Amino acid sequence: MTAGSTVSVVSNISGSAACRGNVLCVRPSPPSSMTCGTTPTPLKAPDWQSLEDVSYINHADASFGQDYMRTSEALMMPVLRTLTRTAKPILQSSVCGCQALVTQTRFIGFSPRQVPSDASFHSVSFSETDHPRVLITGGLGQLGVGLAKLLRKQYGKNNVILSDIRKPPDTVFYSGPFIYSDILDYKNLREIVVNNRISWLIHYSALLSAVGEANVPLARAVNITGLHNILDIAAEHGLRLFVPSTIGAFGPSSPRNPTPDLCIQRPRTIYGVSKVHAELMGEYYHYRYGLDFRCLRYPGIISADSQPGGGTTDYAVQIFHDAIKTGRFECNLKPDTRLPMMYIEDCLRATVEVLEAPAELLSMRTYNINAMSFTPEELTQEVQKHMPELEVVYKTDPVRQAIADSWPMNFDDSNASKDWGWKHEYDLPELVTTMLNHLNAEAVAVQAS
């Protein structure tokens, strides 16, 4: 791939009307109101006289924007004081059953700031429903469709909803529930979660490293504002929330060989900065509000039947396609650029494993996972064992090269192994054989049809 082809990938994404609309129209949705968990706790005054009295708190519209929390706090205090006075005699009266009041309070919203530090938001867990009800955001990218397939096998087709802002191909549309969802549209997201009784939210929407650098405002909106919407909705509805992070969450001052879970994180891309932000916000919501936040830092993911979305590690997918189609590959990274990589099957299995892991096994909420680590030269040599005629030329893209040079070379995933038994299955030789078999079979099928 050349620098020119980088631009064309970028212009595909940034040129989408929907995406441009997002940037121009971004109006941060109100941080959600949060319910008090699904188990009613014994009532303490103050309490509410009637739902109508406070309905504006839950139905605050977009005009609240960033100021919503400040505004709602200011609005709530006099209301709280008035209602305390009104509620006291009601609470003391034997005529009014406490149960009715308990039921009402479960609809009352609090902003995250108004929740006491010992508040507990528990997820609607396995034991409470037959299966989790899963929503995947950004599901039409490289990873979402494969994850939906795996989860549907486990929990039933209709319990896993894929969503995205793009139009799904027929194969995806007819393989299970698909819904339009823009993560920047807070109300629409909340509606989807409520109407479909979602209990697990897998948040895949993002702009990856290279496209992020080409459109920083859009990356900031999708990766940071979008994440805020997701966090608030997950906390409000007691969801289990999975957000992937990346090797890109580290930077040039991090130890690079190997990179441990806990070390300096000073990434130099908007993608990396937004992912460190996601890790920290998710963990903060976990410790502060009890949100069941789970996060894995993925290496570069390699897949045969889905295309990468504009990252620095994309070369390791493209080489297989070009090897089969033309026997020639132009690599946009230098031959000795070492990066951690993983076959998609391992990545998706790790995701399901950490989602299913009992909370008591998780000593941390953000884990590195690893499989292999190679350079373009080593990958080429492994492919050439099967296709000796493959020709590779190097035409470095300076943006991607600078990013790759700041990322880990090897990833230390010993905590994931120790805590929840993570172990990868695919090393470089198995990866190459599997990719080539898959793509060759596909090429034969296309020729036959």
Ligand SMILES: NC(=O)c1ccc[n+]([C@@H]2O[C@H](COP(=O)([O-])OP(=O)(O)OC[C@H]3O[C@@H](n4cnc5c(N)ncnc54)[C@H](O)[C@@H]3O)[C@@H](O)[C@H]2O)c1
């Ligand atoms: N693929 C990898 O190598 C890799 C590695 C590390 C981490 N990750 C992370 O895994 C997740 C999934 O990665 P991927 O490779 O499938 O990404 P991708 O770029 O292929 O797909 C992202 C999807 O997000 C969607 N999206 C963009 N803006 C949106 C919006 N406003 N609302 C809803 N959806 C929107 C896009 O349409 C796209 O389908 C991302 O968070 C990524 O950071 C991926």
Ligand SMILES: C[C@@H](O)[C@H](N)C(=O)O
């Ligand atoms: C590594 C990962 O986050 C993504 N594939 C990227 O290169 O941006």
